[in-house]
Amino acid sequence: MAMKGGGVFLRKFNYLKLMELSLPVSVYYMIAGIHEYKGKQELYVENYPDILEKMIDVAKIQSTRSSNAIEGIYTNDSRLRELMKKKAEPKNRNEEEIAGYRHVLDIVHENYEYIEFNKNDILTLHNQLYSYSHINHKGKFKTMDNTIVEVDASGNKKVRFQPVGSFETEKYVDEMLKEYNIAVKANIPPLILIPVVIHDFLCIHPFDDGNGRMSRILTLLLLYKFDYFVGKYISMEMLIEESKDSYYEELQNSSEKWHVGENDELPFIKYMLGIIMKAYKECDNRFKLIGEKNLTSPERVFSVIQKSLEPLSKKDIMILCPDISQRTVERALKELQDSEKIKRVGAGRSTKYVKI
Numbered sequence: 001m002a003m004k005g006g007g008v009f010l011r012k013f014n015y016l017k018l019m020e021l022s023l024p025v026s027v028y029y030m031i032a033g034i035h036e037y038k039g040k041q042e043l044y045v046e047n048y049p050d051i052l053e054k055m056i057d058v059a060k061i062q063s064t065r066s067s068n069a070i071e072g073i074y075t076n077d078s079r080l081r082e083l084m085k086k087k088a089e090p091k092n093r094n095e096e097e098i099a100g101y102r103h104v105l106d107i108v109h110e111n112y113e114y115i116e117f118n119k120n121d122i123l124t125l126h127n128q129l130y131s132y133s134h135i136n137h138k139g140k141f142k143t144m145d146n147t148i149v150e151v152d153a154s155g156n157k158k159v160r161f162q163p164v165g166s167f168e169t170e171k172y173v174d175e176m177l178k179e180y181n182i183a184v185k186a187n188i189p190p191l192i193l194i195p196v197v198i199h200d201f202l203c204i205h206p207f208d209d210g211n212g213r214m215s216r217i218l219t220l221l222l223l224y225k226f227d228y229f230v231g232k233y234i235s236m237e238m239l240i241e242e243s244k245d246s247y248y249e250e251l252q253n254s255s256e257k258w259h260v261g262e263n264d265e266l267p268f269i270k271y272m273l274g275i276i277m278k279a280y281k282e283c284d285n286r287f288k289l290i291g292e293k294n295l296t297s298p299e300r301v302f303s304v305i306q307k308s309l310e311p312l313s314k315k316d317i318m319i320l321c322p323d324i325s326q327r328t329v330e331r332a333l334k335e336l337q338d339s340e341k342i343k344r345v346g347a348g349r350s351t352k353y354v355k356i
Helices: 015-020 025-047 049-070 077-084 093-114 119-129 166-185 190-204 211-225 236-242 244-255 266-291 297-307 314-320 326-338
Strands: 148-151 157-161 342-345 352-355
Touching: 015 166, 015 190, 025 049, 025 266, 049 077, 049 093, 049 211, 049 236, 077 093, 093 119, 093 211, 119 166, 119 211, 157 244, 166 190, 190 211, 190 244, 190 266, 211 236, 236 244, 236 266, 244 266, 266 297, 266 314, 297 314, 297 326, 297 352, 314 326, 314 352, 326 342, 326 352
Parallel strands: none
Antiparallel strands: 148 157, 342 352
16 A cells, blocks of 8 residues: 555555446347447337336335345335325434435436535535434534444354454545546546446445445436436345345455455456346346337236246236336236136245136
8 A cells, every 4th residue: 555644544545447447248248239239228218107106116126126126225115105106204223224225216216417426525424424313423524434344143253354444444545436427527437437336336335324235226316317227116225135146246356455445346347247238138128128018918918927937926016017007907807817727826925827
C-alpha cells in the first residue's frame, strides 16, 4: 500500500484497467445475450404498458422481501403486503427496515434520472433506507470499524473479510467515486464496471448497518442509469437470494488481496452478469406469455404449467400471468383439473399444480 502523511493510504482504484481485463468467451456471450434481450424488452414495454404496472408491483414486493431476507430480516406475507401498500405502520425493527427498503426502492424507480452516484446522494439513500427507524447512524458513514463475519450451522464465527477502517472510509469512498466518473467518461462497458464498483463498495463496507441492502439499491440505480431496466420487472434481489451461497462465494473469491489491489474481479463480474442475464430471460418469458393474448385463460394457465419444470402454486401462476385475475386463475385451474390436463399436489397452503 502507498504511504501518505506518515500513515497507510488507501489502495488505488483504477477502473480504466478493466479495458485490459482478459475476459473469457462466456462473458462476451453473456453480454451479447443481455443486449439482445434488452432490445426485445424495449419493444414489449412499448406494446404492453398496462401489464407493466402489475409486473413492477410484483417485482417490488419480491425485491423488498428478498433483499431483507438475505440479511436475516423477515415478516410474514400478509404483513409484507400491508407494508408494501402502506396500509400499516411498522410494528418492530424488522418491519421498520422492510418499510424503509420499499421506500428507497420507490425513490430509485421514480427518480433514478435525478439521483447521482455521488457521496451526498449515497448518504441520502442510506438515510431514506432507515426513514422508519430511530437510529443515530442513518445517512452517516460508519463510526466504528466493522468485520464481515461468517456464522456456520453450529454458530461458530469466522472472519470473511476485514473492511476499511472507519477513519479511512470517507477517503476510500471519495477515491472510488472519482475513479468511477473517470471510467464512465472513458466509456468502460457498464456491465463490467458496475459489478466491480459494487464489489469495491462492499469491501469498503462504509456503513455501520445496511451495506448489503445499499449495494443492491445502488446496483439497480447504476443499471437504470445505463438503461438496463430489467430490475423494474423482475426482482434481481430475489435471484440473488436464490443463489445466496454463490453470491457470498464469488464475493469472497473477488475479495482476496483486495487491500493491496491485487484481487481478481472476474468471479463477481461473472456472478452479477449471470443474475442480470437470468432476470432478462425470465422477463422475456413473462412477456411472451402476456403476448399470447389469443389464448383462452385456461390455455394460458396450462401453457405456464407445461413450461415449468417444477410444480407451481396459484401464487406462482398469478405472478407469471399478471394480467389474469385471481378468480379467473382459480376457474382455469378447476377446468384444467376436470379435463385431466393437470393434477394437484399437496394440500392447503402448500397446494401446487403440475401437468399430467
